[in-house]
Amino acid sequence: MKQINFTLNGKPVSLELQGQESLLTVIRIYLEQTGTKYGCGLGECGACTVLIDNEAVRSCMILAEDIEGKEIISIEGLSSDGELHPIQKAFISHDALQCGFCTSGMIMNAYGFLLQNPNPSREKIIVGMESNLCRCGAYNRIVDAIETAGKEMPKKVKL
Amino acid sequence: MKSAIKSEAAYSRRRFIKNLGGGVVVVFCLGEVSFSSLFAQDGQPLEELDFNAYLRVKEDGRIDCFTGKIEMGQGIITSLAQVVAEELEVSIYDVDMIMGDTELCPYDAGTWGSLTTRFIDPVLRAAAAEAREVLLDLAAEHFGMNKTSLEVIQGVVSVKNDSSKKITYAELSKGKKIVRSLTKKPELKKAKDFKLIGKPIRSLDAEAKVTGKAKYSGDIFLPGMVHATIVRPEVFGSKKVKVDASKLSDFAGVQLVEKDDLVAVVHSDPEVSQRAAKSIKIAWEAPIAKANQETIFQYLEDTIQDNKVFESEGSLQLGEETSKVYRKATYHDGYKAHASIETHVATCYFEGDKVTIWASTQSPFGTRSSVAKALQMPLEKVHVKQIFLGGGFGGKSNSQQSIEAATIAKLCGKPVQLVWSRKEEFMYDNFRTAAVVKVAGGTDNNGKLKVWDFDIYCAGTRGTELFYAIPNKRIRSFNQAGVHPFGTGAWRAPGNNTTTFARESHIDVVAHAAGMNPLDFRLNNLENKEMIATLQLAAKTFGYDKEKKPGHGYGIALGQDAGTLVAMIAEVFVDKETGEVQPIRIVCSQDMGQVVNPHGATLQTEGGITMGIGYALYEEIEFNGGEMKTTNFNRYEITRFSKTPKIECVFIDKMDAKPQGGGEPAIICVGAAIANAIFDACGARVYRMPITPERILDALS
Numbered sequence: 001m002k003q004i005n006f007t008l009n010g011k012p013v014s015l016e017l018q019g020q021e022s023l024l025t026v027i028r029i030y031l032e033q034t035g036t037k038y039g040c041g042l043g044e045c046g047a048c049t050v051l052i053d054n055e056a057v058r059s060c061m062i063l064a065e066d067i068e069g070k071e072i073i074s075i076e077g078l079s080s081d082g083e084l085h086p087i088q089k090a091f092i093s094h095d096a097l098q099c100g101f102c103t104s105g106m107i108m109n110a111y112g113f114l115l116q117n118p119n120p121s122r123e124k125i126i127v128g129m130e131s132n133l134c135r136c137g138a139y140n141r142i143v144d145a146i147e148t149a150g151k152e153m154p155k156k157v158k159l
Numbered sequence: 160m161k162s163a164i165k166s167e168a169a170y171s172r173r174r175f176i177k178n179l180g181g182g183v184v185v186v187f188c189l190g191e192v193s194f195s196s197l198f199a200q201d202g203q204p205l206e207e208l209d210f211n212a213y214l215r216v217k218e219d220g221r222i223d224c225f226t227g228k229i230e231m232g233q234g235i236i237t238s239l240a241q242v243v244a245e246e247l248e249v250s251i252y253d254v255d256m257i258m259g260d261t262e263l264c265p266y267d268a269g270t271w272g273s274l275t276t277r278f279i280d281p282v283l284r285a286a287a288a289e290a291r292e293v294l295l296d297l298a299a300e301h302f303g304m305n306k307t308s309l310e311v312i313q314g315v316v317s318v319k320n321d322s323s324k325k326i327t328y329a330e331l332s333k334g335k336k337i338v339r340s341l342t343k344k345p346e347l348k349k350a351k352d353f354k355l356i357g358k359p360i361r362s363l364d365a366e367a368k369v370t371g372k373a374k375y376s377g378d379i380f381l382p383g384m385v386h387a388t389i390v391r392p393e394v395f396g397s398k399k400v401k402v403d404a405s406k407l408s409d410f411a412g413v414q415l416v417e418k419d420d421l422v423a424v425v426h427s428d429p430e431v432s433q434r435a436a437k438s439i440k441i442a443w444e445a446p447i448a449k450a451n452q453e454t455i456f457q458y459l460e461d462t463i464q465d466n467k468v469f470e471s472e473g474s475l476q477l478g479e480e481t482s483k484v485y486r487k488a489t490y491h492d493g494y495k496a497h498a499s500i501e502t503h504v505a506t507c508y509f510e511g512d513k514v515t516i517w518a519s520t521q522s523p524f525g526t527r528s529s530v531a532k533a534l535q536m537p538l539e540k541v542h543v544k545q546i547f548l549g550g551g552f553g554g555k556s557n558s559q560q561s562i563e564a565a566t567i568a569k570l571c572g573k574p575v576q577l578v579w580s581r582k583e584e585f586m587y588d589n590f591r592t593a594a595v596v597k598v599a600g601g602t603d604n605n606g607k608l609k610v611w612d613f614d615i616y617c618a619g620t621r622g623t624e625l626f627y628a629i630p631n632k633r634i635r636s637f638n639q640a641g642v643h644p645f646g647t648g649a650w651r652a653p654g655n656n657t658t659t660f661a662r663e664s665h666i667d668v669v670a671h672a673a674g675m676n677p678l679d680f681r682l683n684n685l686e687n688k689e690m691i692a693t694l695q696l697a698a699k700t701f702g703y704d705k706e707k708k709p710g711h712g713y714g715i716a717l718g719q720d721a722g723t724l725v726a727m728i729a730e731v732f733v734d735k736e737t738g739e740v741q742p743i744r745i746v747c748s749q750d751m752g753q754v755v756n757p758h759g760a761t762l763q764t765e766g767g768i769t770m771g772i773g774y775a776l777y778e779e780i781e782f783n784g785g786e787m788k789t790t791n792f793n794r795y796e797i798t799r800f801s802k803t804p805k806i807e808c809v810f811i812d813k814m815d816a817k818p819q820g821g822g823e824p825a826i827i828c829v830g831a832a833i834a835n836a837i838f839d840a841c842g843a844r845v846y847r848m849p850i851t852p853e854r855i856l857d858a859l860s
Binding site for chain 2: 018020021022025029032033034035036037038039040041042044045047074075076078079084088091092093095097098099100101102103104107125126127129130131132133134135136137138139140141142143
């Protein structure tokens with residue numbers, strides 16, 4: 001067992017871990033932040049996407065020992081001071097979800113993508129989101145939402 | 160069955176009234192009223208209906224609406240609130256939906272078959288209308304005036320022409336406990352008076368879902384809870400011979416649970432329970448493989464002997480003799496997974512002899528009875544709680560994971576969470592069945608269909624009633640229990656995706672052989688006026704007469720499901736060198752009667768079409784007998800962002816009609832619309848789904 005230190009949504013966390021646990025288990029089970037979802041366990045679906053140092057990753061594929069000193073953001077950390085993030089607002093206004101199970105991962109992947117690609121084209125959004133799966137079929141609306149958020153984000157968020 | 164439903168309904172009603180707080184309550188229960196048949200629609204046997212509803216106007220003026228249905232993304236949490244708000248004259252945001260909790264909600268068999276809007280909706284409207292009348296009676300008494308001189312706006316009753324005299328629903332309900340059972344059909348609003356029905360309303364649960372706050376079965380954590388991992392065989396249907404759990408001592412704190420073929424380990428840390436489970440070696444006796452994904456079709460044809468004639472008229476021989484053009488073909492469709500992003504999950508705990516379960520199930524009441532039966536407990540000792548589902552599509556209709564979780568919880572004496580892995584999901588999903596459809600069709604010199612012979616293996620007859628006028632026809636359904644190497648079950652519009660693919664592909668085959676274009680050929684043979692109007696709306700919206708770009712093709716498919724008529728036109732691009740298909744756009748026109756929430760109906764249609772592209776082009780389970788080769792999304796391609804075409808949904812305007820199904824119908828036409836568009840684009844007629852690049856290149860060579 002070893003001590004692993006990182007921040008989750010801005011708060012410092014220190015856990016006694018083996019190191020081989022997945023980041024998904026750390027977030028969902030040990031820290032009980034359940035907005036991040038298990039979908040496949042192989043990094044194939046994107047439901048577990050979170051940000052590590054502002055980069056979107058599949059938390060099911062990350063080992064706990066590799067998050068030492070990192071800044072992690074999950075869906076719970078996206079809104080600030082009770083106000084929804086522009087991506088969350090756009091997902092609501094475009095109704096870019098149905099069952100909602102892929103939604104956290106979609107939003108986090110979109111967040112990581114928009115941080116790297118402000119105000120992107122639809123074509124670029126599709127490439128950036130391609131590896132996230134939605135079985136309910138909300139893809140077109142998700143692209144619409146990211147397009148809207150891409151225009152809003154630079155106004156509200158420091159890039 | 161019917162009496163069982165009655166007794167469950169009566170039980171839940173008694174319990175509901177007993178636990179009731181104050182306010183105005185309207186109760187509707189199947190079997191306790193004589194007018195239930197008024198709500199039945201053509202062709203729906205009454206015993207399949209279970210439209211119970213409770214509605215409570217609380218003392219704070221908010222409305223609790225109780226239904227046994229569940230929310231899995233299909234949007235009824237919004238559309239049901241919408242109809243209640245309409246009849247009660249309140250804001251939709253004052254309605255709280257309480258769904259699928261077996262101790263709070265009225266009995267319901269399950270959320271499937273696109274039944275909710277067709278059957279629960281009219282009942283909730285009736286209950287809401289009755290509640291409105293009760294509140295108006297109270298207001299009339301309060302003001303000492305006749306009810307007809309009052310009006311309600313947003314939960315406030317006022318005297319017409321005297322706005323100073325008003326009283327809220329909250330004030331009227333305060334200190335009251337009025338329980339009404341519906342005994343006559345109340346007066347429902349006419350379409351011309353609708354304020355909410357027919358208006359687009361965005362999903363009411365969206366904010367909970369974009370913030371990660373929405374709770375699913377795996378998001379429940381209980382004090383002292385352990386995570387269970389079940390040791391599974393590699394082959395479906397295997398029987399346990401011998402268990403070697405000697406390595407389990409390497410894992411501190413794990414507990415072994417064993418009952419019959421169920422072997423599981425539990426630990427407070429899921430990572431530990433998963434590793435510990437891997438250390439257990441079980442010798443299994445596996446059933447002998449009889450088919451794989453290539454041989455299954457011949458196997459089904461050879462094995463199944465029993466058939467039932469579903470529809471028959473005239474003489475097939477006469478039809479063939481009078482046909483100028485006569486074509487036969489056999490269509491194949493492989494097994495498909497439901498592939499919800501949420502796997503099957505159950506979290507449960509025992510308190511004394513009673514178990515409480517949160518489960519991803521489309522049938523909370525079915526889960527209650529299955530768990531009670533499996534664990535030999537009385538029904539009232541099993542409580543299934545309300546929870547969101549991360550997708551269902553028919554795949555969460557059974558109760559296996561709940562029985563497993565409850566069994567493990569009972570044996571280990573701790574609260575248990577069981578989350579199926581994606582690999583387990585790909586073994587115990589009750590797949591959409593593989594199927595064979597043998598079709599023969601012919602036309603005379605005028606392009607009129609004279610004969611139709613349609614033999615269906617395994618896909619059933621849902622939606623196969625012919626809407627084309629054909630004098631000589633026969634539809635037979637071949638099926639046999641236990642013929643599949645693993646479980647099969649309902650998959651969004653069961654069977655209808657496969658049979659619509661076969662019928663509408665073959666209509667095109669015959670049309671082309673007769674030298675007619677597929678649109679004219681269909682219009683020439685349709686007898687159902689509503690279907691003609693639906694197809695014409697699709698063709699007009701699509702611009703079917705527009706010129707195509709090189710390599711592009713258009714494809715039409717018609718179908719019917721859950722009372723709704725569907726006409727779909729797809730445009731695709733096919734790369735002739737690689738066989739790759741790019742869906743470009745799809746227009747879907749539907750006659751679904753009254754469209755309660757056009758926005759919600761659009762979401763369902765878009766979703767169905769997007770999902771449908773997966774079964775048409777990519778999805779196929781690979782297996783050898785019960786041994787699954789497909790174990791995760793890396794071997795099971797579903798539709799992605801880049802393959803989603805532009806989608807346009809249009810509805811026939813029928814606001815005074817009864818609402819019909821919306822969750823399933825659109826998806827049934829995707830296979831044939833894509834297949835026909837591929838043929839139009841490149842001349843490849845592919846008779847097997849998924850229509851892969853290899854199959855397109857084979858058809859071209």
